[in-house]
Amino acid sequence: MTETVLEIKNLQVEYHTEHGDVQAVRGINYKVNKGETVALVGESGCGKSASVKPIMGEKEANQVIKSGEINFTYQTENGQKTVDLLKISPKEVQSQIKGKEIAMVFQDPMTSLDPTMKIEKQIAEAVKASSPQINKEQLNKRVLELIETVGIQNADVVKKQYPHQLSGGMRQRIVIAIALSGNPSLLICDEPTTGLDVTIQAKILNLIKDIQKSRKLSVIFITHNLGVVANIATNVNVMYAGKIVETGTTEDIFFDPRHPYTWGLLESVPDVNEAVKELPTIAGTIPDLTQPVVGDAFAPRNKYALNIDFKEQPPMFEVNDHHYAATWLLDKRAPKVEIPTVLKRRIEKMKKEAEADGE
Amino acid sequence: MTDNKNNDFEFAQNPEVEDHYSGKSYSYGQLIWHRFLRNKGAVVSVVVLVIITLIAFLAPHFSQFSPTTPYPNQSNLAPGTNGHWFGTDNLGRDIFVRVAAGTSVSLRVALVAMAIDLVIGTSYGLISGYFGGKIDLFMQRITEILSTIPMIIIVTLLVLVMKPGLISIITAMMIVGWINMSRIVRAQVLELKSREYVLSARTMGESNFKIIFSQILPNTLGQIITTFMLSIPNAIFLEAFLAFIGLGVPAPLASLGTMINDGYTQAIVYPYMVFFPVLFLALIMLSFNIIADGLRDAIEGS
Amino acid sequence: MKKYVLKRLLIAVVTLFLITLILFVMEKAMPGSPFNDEKMSHAQVAALYRKYGLDGPIWLQFFNYLKNMITGDFGVSYTVQVNTPVTTMIFQHFKISLQIGLQATILGSIIGFFMGVLAAVKKGTIWDNLMTGISVLGISLPNFVVALIISLIFSYKLMVLPGTYQQTQPFVSSILPTIALSTFTMASIERYVRNDMITIMDSDYYRLADSKGIKKYQLIMHHVIRNTLISVITVLAPLMIDLIAGSMVIEKAFAIPGLGTLYISAIQANDYNVVLGITFFYAVLFIGIMLVVDILYGLIDPRIRLDEGE
DSSP states (O other), X not given: OOOEEEEEEEEEEEEEETTEEEEXXXXXEEEEETTOEXXXXXXXXXXXXXXXXXXXXXXXXXXXXXXXXXXXXXXXXXXXXXXXXXXXXHHHIIIIIBTTTEXXXXXXXXXXXXXXXXXXXXXXXXXXXXXXXXXXXXXHHHHHXXXXXXTOSOHHHHTTSOGGGSOHHHHHHHHHHHHHXXXXXXEEXXXXXXXXXXXXHHHHHHHHHHHHHHHTOEEEEEESOHHHHTTTOSEEEEEETTEEEEEEEHHXXXXXXXXXXXXXXXXXXXXXXSOOSSOOOOOSOOOOTTSOOOSOTTGGGOTTOBGGGGTSOOOOEEEEXXXXXXXXXXXXXXXXXXXXXXXXXXXXXXXXXXHHHHO | XXXXXXXXXXXXXXXXXXXXXXXXXXXXXXHHHHHHHHOHHHHHHHHHHHHHHHXXXXXXXXXXXXXXXXXXXXXXXXXXXXXXXXOBOXXXXXXXXXXXXXXXXXXXXXXXXXXXXXXXXXXXXXXXXXXXXXXXHHHHHHHHHHXXXXXXXXXXXXXXXXXXXXXXXXXXXXXXXXXXXXXXXXXXXXXXXXXXXXXXXXXXXXOXXXXXXXXIHHHHHHHHHHHHHHHHHHHHHHHHXXXXXXXXXXXXXXXXXXXXXXXXTTTTTOHHHHHHHHHHHHHHHHHHHHHHHHHHHHHHTO | OHHHHHHHHHHHHHHHHHHHHHHHHHHHHSSSOTXXXXXXXXXXXXXXXXXXXXXXXXXXXXXXXXXXXXXXXXXXXXXXXXXXXXXXXXXXHHHHHHHHHHHHHHHHHHHHHHHHHHHHHTTTSHHHHHHHHHHHHHHHSOHHHHHHHHIIIIIIISOOSOSSOOXXXXXXXXXXXXXXXXXXXXXXXXXXXXXXXXXXXXXXXXXXXXXXXXXXXXXXXXXXXXXXXXXXXXXXXXXXXXXXHHHHHHHHHTTOOSHHHHHHHHHHTTOHHHHHHHXXXXXXXXXXXXXXXXXHHHHHOXXXXXXXXX
């Protein structure tokens, strides 16, 4: 039986700006089950980060949550408890949820640690927040443990250092150690490898994956790069203009993508084995969300756009019971459209590799 | 709602997928202007400054009274008597006209000094930042040393060698007033220099001079204006400061600083003699500061 | 860090040397000579020139001048306090200036700091607007205007505090000058602290610290205020220098016999030795303050302190 840890229902988030009200998140729904990694993928500005900020109770002055529920289920001493994170008080979020049940790994490791505070203190602070009774000796032990958990060898040297003395990869490991310090059940990773070089990216991804497995964590993984997701996610939600346009298991999205936007994202993932002359990108820019969107927000950039795409918003068409996509191409009446051939070839290759791995 | 015409499920005619941005697009200048207009304090300050400037430059011409000629039999009149709106001082001179004339002196000092500052500061910063390397290093050392010499030392020494008055104040500001400006411009240039459009202009073989004026200068304008606006109250302040310690413009010329200095000792008996120059000085200083703040916020986009 | 201190020291020395050179040139360029007493004959003046080494080659004169300056021998006063050594005069007057200057710095920094914290924490509320309003006023109003206003209120209307300095009541009569002198420092610190705190509260590391679930109070104290306290040091030096300039005005407004008053009367009386002596003293003071503050900042901020490994 799968246990749902987080369920987001019809979340709508708006930002008031000087150009008008930006509808950053336009009604999204998804679930995160225990031990699963759910990826949110899309270009920057598609509402990925805006959709997770409310989970952490991060409230910006110009941000308004128009509607929705964020139901979070966690274990307390008195058994299981489910709360709507949008309903409980900020104080409760601060004292019960943040750092203890839900923790976060941020985008830029170069700036996400306090520049004037020693590493050990920054970790200790997080440990103390979740277990205030801890004594000094235990605290020290716990800090060292945490530094070692994230794969840092010389923990007792590192703990005495300041962030600027560490490399980007090391800093991100420390950020992960801080996230783990309260033994959370849900980890939100917001572009955790952006800004790191490729070899370090892979190491950090593996670290997150290992930790997720060994601790049976649930993870929400935000990225603009579908390629990063393949090895780590169980489920993938592709977001465009504040909406989820395709959702499915990782196999669904990688081997049987249906939305033209997902095709575009997949095409733009660099393939290390293939000598590509030019990496295809999705033409155009994301729409202006201060204006009401008519039809499919992606239509103006869509090579396969139908007339109806400019008139009516496509519903989520079911591909199978865990794979849905919001594109009129899946309607019975729509002309048959083949996946771009380059992508098709790639998928065939990936499938073979996956089979080979499975043996 | 949707009329299900038969062509709904045909491919749309605009698959020429192009950059599509339906939003209202503002130019950078318009954006700053819009933000600035939303700042009520700043807009009010602009109005106040315009009014004060008009008074300063028009009143001495249209008033029946002279700002400098004494009328001993008309001395120490309270505001409102005999057509003297702000009263008269101890030599019988109309305070309103004197305040207007003093304001115009203060404003002129500020503007002349700042114009010089703008030219020196901007070109220094542009040259230092754009050419970089040894030129930059050398020029930076000079500003580093100059900036450790405090303004008042330079001013007092100048006043000592030259005579108290407008020229020594303006000269002093020419010596050190531009350092802040040059630093800001330099920092901006260093940042802009690495941007693509400047790099491409360089590879296209455009001359340094042309790149500076067509590519770099327009982009640093926002910062320059803000710094400029903030330097004006500094200049007025310096003039008033010198006047107050007795090194201001020589009599019978009046600046706001000298009037405050003259009225100070009689503030208990004739408070209006010091009140009006103080009011004008405070309004000018406040307005320039609020406008500069508003501009900075508009440029930084907070 | 060593390199950093060395660099700052070197700049300080070069600057002081340059200032001395300027002062020397100025003394040479001054209208008249120090001995232009009409009663003296040419022979007497020439004898005096010889006595003070003023007839030697120019480089030797400068060398002598430099030596005198460094050893604190600025000569004697000609007009203000005839024949009193300038050094003695400077220290007599500086004591009062120092007292009021320090009081104003401490008062202005502390109040300005708390105002800034309040404005930043309550950003966008009436508190923020109030604090920002006060600080704009404080920056805009020259401190002699502030001096005038507060002495009219507290000294003439309410008659609770003396409006002029009295040597018999050195502290009570320094209250109004201290307040008048501190307004600019207070307003500047308020602005700096508010802006710095808001920048920090917008930073990634604030978000991370917040995500730990620590108490709001702890978050503000440990991550925002602590970092602001470190960087506020950088504005302290220029503010103290502004404050010394301001002290000339305040001393005049409250009739305080401080160094500023002495400086002004020396300038007005063309007492060159006193003017040049005080100028040199101020220069040393300014450069010293900047040097100390810069090094202090380097010691406190780990990003600079630990930078020598590279």
